[in-house]
Amino acid sequence: MRRSLFSLAHPAVIFLYFCAVIVLCMSTLNPAFVLLSYVGASALAIFTSGLRRYGKTCLVFIPVFLVITLANALFNHLGETFLFHAGPLRLSLEALIYGATSALMLLSVILWFLSYQNIMTTDKFLCLFGRIMPATSLIMSMIFRYIPLLANRGHEILMSQKNLMGDVPRKKLQSLSYGARLSSILMGWSLEQSIETADSMRARGFGSHKRTTYTPFSFGGFDVVALMLLAFLTIISLYNLIVARADFMFYPYFSLSLPHALVTTSYALLLLFPFLVELKGALSCRI
């Protein structure tokens, strides 16, 4: 996984950026904009998680893509350019394009989330929401600590059960009740011990001060400029995506007059914002 310069920005900037691109991606079905968003999402996903993981994610969602495209296209009698008739099924070009656009929108949203997860790591998420929701972010960080702890304990319990009761039985039904006993021991042990931990935390004055984070995130000059630029681009794009809706129609005949150049440019700049940050970094390194 490559570390992008954008990931060094303040968590609030990153979070708002992804909110903006995901909302904008879902707010229009104009095929040109959906395609643009897909290209932007793919570029960032490939950059942050590598071609391999990107390909894997796309492959996993091919069935969903096909189901949505076909469910849209096969039972739709609005289009006028017919590709084929087969009894009650009529496939029109317009319906097919509509279905594919709709499914591509879903795929782009999924890809945006993939990059989101690579850039907005758990510690950033907790830093951002720890101030607004201290108890919830504490619970979340404790759950993250408990998942590996439970795995280790589960292994320990399995080893001692094997010594006491013999190996895991071969028969399906018996092995199920063996597993149920393991889980029950694990739950009882962990629950009881966790309450002792909680009492110990309270005795040591937990929660009497504001929680600090391991990584110091500071809101600097770069973040102010970035936030203003993002807000500007988002407002232009949002306004025009809603207005530009009139520029295309699916039914009865598919027609697409390309959207205004200014709109497309501002939307493309917004989508490629992490790469602009990268470019700025590369330029300032060279000088």
Place this chain on the structure above:
Amino acid sequence: MKTLRTRIADIIEMCALVAVPATLLWCAVRSYEHTALLTLIVALGSVLPFFLRFESAKPRPRDFMPIVVLAALAAAGRIVFGPLPNVMPVTAIVIVAGACFGKEGGFLTGALAALTSNMFFGQGPWTPWQMYAWGLVGFVAGVLFFGRTQSVSLVAVLAYGLLSSLCYGILLDSWHVVGFISPLNWKSALAGYAAGIPFNVGHALSTVVFLALIYKPWIKKIDRIKLKFGITSQS
């Protein structure tokens, strides 16, 4: 005796829970253009009141430890059974959490299990939906079984497990069907839901098996621990 504050909070929670299916239905009937975006925002918004209420109660660490442990067990169980995507112990554990710690505890366990386990499986637009749906499963389990764990028969719990995991699946598929298929008619909706049937049936059956295995022993242990440590549950 309920104070005015808790009554208002109860009403807000009920409205938040009802808002999601109501919006889905409204969008489906009206064939609204921005359905995918609107319903996603409503699902995200419906989870918030529960967390805000939890924050405003200023809970002590020992009060929320059961939620931590049960949500972590659910997430860890989901990771263990990760290779079989339709075998998820999460639903069963969330039902136990609702039955033992009430409707709020059940909701938070379900929502947090979804949020944290998705850090391993990948976040996506499905995250708010899973948080809402598993939270709802825990909430209704709390309404039905909390305080009655001794008298409710195992068959009733298993029936609820079967029904709730089917509803979970239908709710998650609804976003794809209502949000991305247009025009929505019986045929196209059926085609959309039919694709999810193998997954949902597998999930429902595995939930029943998990519940049959863990419900009785876990309830017994949790009741003992609640008595031993004097844990207050159900706000």
